Amino acid sequence: MLHVAQGYSLRETAVRAKLAKWVDVSDVALLKRLRNGEEWLRSLCIELFRQNGVARLEDAGTAPIRIVDGTIVREPGKTGSQWRILYSLRLPSLICDFFDVTAVIGQGTGESLNRLPVVPHELILADAGYCSIAGIEHVRQQGADVLLRVNPQSFVPFSPQGSRISLLPHLRTLSKTGQCGEWRVILRGQDSSFEGRLCALRKNDNAVEQARRRLHQRASKKQMITRPETVELAKYVLLFTTKFSGSTAQVLEFYRMRWQIELAV
DSSP states (O other), X not given: XXXXXXXXXXXXXXXXXXXXXXXXXXXXXXXXHHHHTHHHHHHHHHHHHHHHOSSOGGGGTTOOEEEXXXXXXXXXXXXXXXXXXXXXXXXXXXXXXXXXXXXXSSXXXXXXXXXXXXXXXXXXXXXXXXXXXXXXXXXXHTXXXXXXXXXXXXXXXXXXXXXXXXXXXXXXXXXXXXXXXXXXXXXXXXXXXXXXXXXXXXXXXXXXXHHHHHHHHHHHHHTOOOOHHHXXXXXXXXXXXXXXXXXXXXXHHHHGGGHHHHHHO
């Protein structure tokens, strides 16, 4: 627990355990014990996940659940070469079932669900970096479903009647903190159209202020001007899903399980 929960290095953990007269063990021996206890530690994590998770896996039915994310790693040394990793984690086992390493720039190297092998009937959770019409269409064409954080810059929804939907007029109806809303929308891909649910949550004041601060920091770093519409959109959590039988609040809670991959990557 000193190593995992407190973030101490193996060497510091061994020293603290010895000073506390708990156990006299070297950092190398501690590492070996952790490796030998991998499955036991995994079972603890899974049970904690089931007991304390923001949503129950049973809410999603029997569909396999995967979380997808990516990260960039830099090689040590003077070259500073960078590589992009695409990573997929399965729930509730918390086991990686796919990863891909590519260059950072070039065709087919960006954050996209098109790079992911998809199995029919599974549900894929991903953040806003993977919210592209082409990526969602790729998943739907394989017979699977998505639950994604919406990127308003690339998300173009239409009403069932065929008219384009403007997000802010709908979101402004959520005037109270914690208020949820949902709208049926149609996305138009290159080869097909598909229906889904646009779910929204009005953030509290602290969360809104943090989101605005990040926007201004990013704009300052890139020497850009943040549009007023972008600042207003930061008041809301926006999700899109093609499959979920629960309420809007349950969809929003279920998406919070995506954070598990942030702890793993």
